[in-house]
Amino acid sequence: MVLDSKILFGKETTMSSSVAKEEKSPISSLPDSMAVSYLARVSRSDHLALSLVSKKHRSLVNSSELYKTRSLMGLTEACLYICLSIKPDTTPRGFILRRAAQRRLIPIPIPLNPSQPPVFSSFVVLDWGIYVIGGFTKDTRTSDVWLLDCRTNTWRHAPSMGVARLLPAAGVVGGKIYVFGGCDDLDCSNWAEVFDPVTQSWDTLLPLPDRNESDNLIGEALVMEDKLYAGTFFYSPSDSTWGRRTRPETLRYCCVIEGMLYGCDSLGNLVWRESEELEWNQVKGLEALRMNFSSRVSRRSSLFEKRVSKLSNFGVNIVVFWVGPRWDVWCAEISLERRKEEGEVWGTIKWSEAVITVEHAPFARVEVEVLYAASVNV
Incomplete structure (x- = not known):
């Protein structure tokens, strides 16, 4: 069993041995404090490429000073960290989900x-x-x-x-x-x-x-x-x-976003409430998500019915993970709008697609589960 080679590009998680020469850069001649100020403005998705430019770039990109500067400047970005269990392999696997034109999981x-x-x-x-x-x-x-x-x-x-x-x-x-x-x-x-x-x-x-x-x-x-x-x-x-x-609590999947509790059942019904004492309310505008989960791949069996595997925040948005019939992990990111005058919360699906595919032998027994998903600002 292997993961799709388009997803597992290990070269992006380790320092390439082929990078032997130090490239000259204007930043290399600047004092560290000034260089950090410039690098803090660069999207974190480009930090890996920057770390390959020179030893100084690598040192600055990995420094705690860069994180502190980005925090003070309000430039930190939400990154979603995910841990998958892909049996029969007994070793959990860690990934980062980036917001990009092509969303994919980067191994860590x-x-x-x-x-x-x-x-x-x-x-x-x-x-x-x-x-x-x-x-x-x-x-x-x-x-x-x-x-x-x-x-x-x-x-x-x-x-x-x-x-x-x-x-x-x-x-x-x-x-x-x-x-x-x-x-x-x-x-x-x-x-x-x-x-x-x-x-x-x-x-x-x-x-x-x-x-x-x-x-x-x-x-x-x-x-x-x-x-x-x-x-x-x-x-x-x-x-x-x-x-x-x-x-x-009757719902298995819950998370808190901006002080409000959100929950989801195994069929993609997303609900919300403001406190423990109040009743659950349906998040409006997500009919497409519920229809996705109610559809069955096989009419003869519910074995391949899509089921929610994890619910998490992604910054101020919410993400729903589920495992598809081909043992591919899908993710939908949903933005939330609180309409106080109506007493309702509306959701909008920003994107929904498979973020990783597990290749396996025909008729092999495979179990895929999202163990945890965590949003971190860095």
């Missing part, structure tokens, strides 16, 4: 030994990085935390948690990472922890008092109004209090 490296990749991990986005938290490796839970630096697309090992976790709930509030559950022992004193990226340390929180087994393996959490919602409970970091949700 996976952090761990490919023979023992983590599964059943959780992830959060904080500033310019993606933290992959816990999981199952070498047949046991792990306390490992890995950080993908999205400025340079390189991985490093972040400080480990106080306890190993499998499918913990994780979220970011006030610049700190909160992690709950996933422990082997439900009564573990480290059941809830918080990570401070400034001090690079984990601290233990008072755990949910009436927790049960269903509270322990969550996998995903949502942040709304500075509270973390996971499963049937929520946590408020501002006053260190726990509570139970008024009703359980």
Whole structure:
């Protein structure tokens, strides 16, 4: 089984050995601060090409100063990072989705030994990085935390948690990472922890008092109004209090964009609401998306019916992923318009197409799943 060669162009993810000569450039003669100011105005999609010009260009493109300058100038761009599981291959694969005339997934490296990749991990986005938290490796839970630096697309090992976790709930509030559950022992004193990226340390929180087994393996959490919602409970970091949700979440795919909660069922019905207490409302204007999901490739069987695989934000837009009948991964990016006078939210499909195709032998058993999708401003 291989991926479409038009998608997996590995030369774009590694430094070409054929680039041996340093090209002269006007930027090479400028002071670093001035050169960074110029490079900050260049689209990030061109940074790879710039890094091939010279060692100085490469150093500046990969520097933290470039990210800080782009942030101060309001020039950061949303990049969508995606992790795919393509079985029978046991190694997850990482990609970046670019906004371009030809949308495609660009491969990035996976952090761990490919023979023992983590599964059943959780992830959060904080500033310019993606933290992959816990999981199952070498047949046991792990306390490992890995950080993908999205400025340079390189991985490093972040400080480990106080306890190993499998499918913990994780979220970011006030610049700190909160992690709950996933422990082997439900009564573990480290059941809830918080990570401070400034001090690079984990601290233990008072755990949910009436927790049960269903509270322990969550996998995903949502942040709304500075509270973390996971499963049937929520946590408020501002006053260190726990509570139970008024009703359980029935939708599997949810994300928060500009303070509003969006959800999607497996057939592409997109809904929204402003708080936990309110009812879901249909996002208007997406009949084409729903028709796409309701169509079947085979009238004799629903085996090949298209199903949503993941929902995520892409900046202020929303993206829906699904797996097609030929094991190709499709994506639709949808812009959202809030019409307050009508009390409605309307969606417009900006584009919809296959972003990767999995080639496989006839009648081979293949399973494709989007493990996570995360939008990072860099």
